[in-house]
Amino acid sequence: MSATGQTFAEMVDQAASVLGLNDYQLSAAIGLMPGNRVCSPKQVSRIRKGEQVNYRPELVERLVAVLKLDAAEAWAASGVLPPEMTAEDLRAIWERRATRALTAVGRVAQPSEGESFAAAASSTDQGGSKKPASRKFAGQRPAAQPRAA
Numbered sequence: 342m343s344a345t346g347q348t349f350a351e352m353v354d355q356a357a358s359v360l361g362l363n364d365y366q367l368s369a370a371i372g373l374m375p376g377n378r379v380c381s382p383k384q385v386s387r388i389r390k391g392e393q394v395n396y397r398p399e400l401v402e403r404l405v406a407v408l409k410l411d412a413a414e415a416w417a418a419s420g421v422l423p424p425e426m427t428a429e430d431l432r433a434i435w436e437r438r439a440t441r442a443l444t445a446v447g448r449v450a451q452p453s454e455g456e457s458f459a460a461a462a463s464s465t466d467q468g469g470s471k472k473p474a475s476r477k478f479a480g481q482r483p484a485a486q487p488r489a490a
Contacts, residue, residue, distance in 0.1 A: 349401075349418040350391035356408035357389065364389070370407045374399045396421055 347355070357367050364382040371380045380400060387393040388404075401419045405412050413428035413435075422431065 347414075347418060348391060349396070349415065349420070350389060350393075352410055352415055352418055353404055353408060354389040356410055360408065367407070371400070371403045374403060394420065 357363075362370065364385040368380055368382045368385045371385075373379060374397075378397075378399075380403075384393065388396075396419045398421050401416060401421055404410065405415045411428075413431040416422055416431055417426065417428040
């Protein structure tokens with residue numbers, strides 16, 4: 342159970358209902374997981390009813406992303422974490438990890454309005470800009486060589 346008093350099943354069911362997703366649609370949104378595993382509509386139904394209690398971490402991760410759940414609350418409620426670990430403990434761990442990573446490169450990111458500390462840390466590259474890493478070296482490609490006739 343999460344700090345909000347909801348079980349993981351209640352969190353999933355409520356979020357899916359708000360988004361207007363039925364079991365089939367939620368199953369499709371979860372998609373193919375590692376190991377070519379799928380989450381069938383029947384399994385989604387069992388999750389939403391609270392009949393399934395053992396969750397794979399990959400499934401929890403996908404449900405958090407698809408349903409835009411509070412990650413710390415969802416992980417704590419899912420039972421994947423040790424029972425003594427709360428959502429606040431998980432947030433504190435993420436915050437310490439983000440601080441360590443940013444301090445190592447000499448810059449501590451401050452979250453902007455509505456952004457979590459972990460999101461601010463993950464969106465900052467080593468140069469301190471907020472560009473995605475894949476665009477860091479864009480424009481530094483070698484010029485095309487002319488073809489020999």
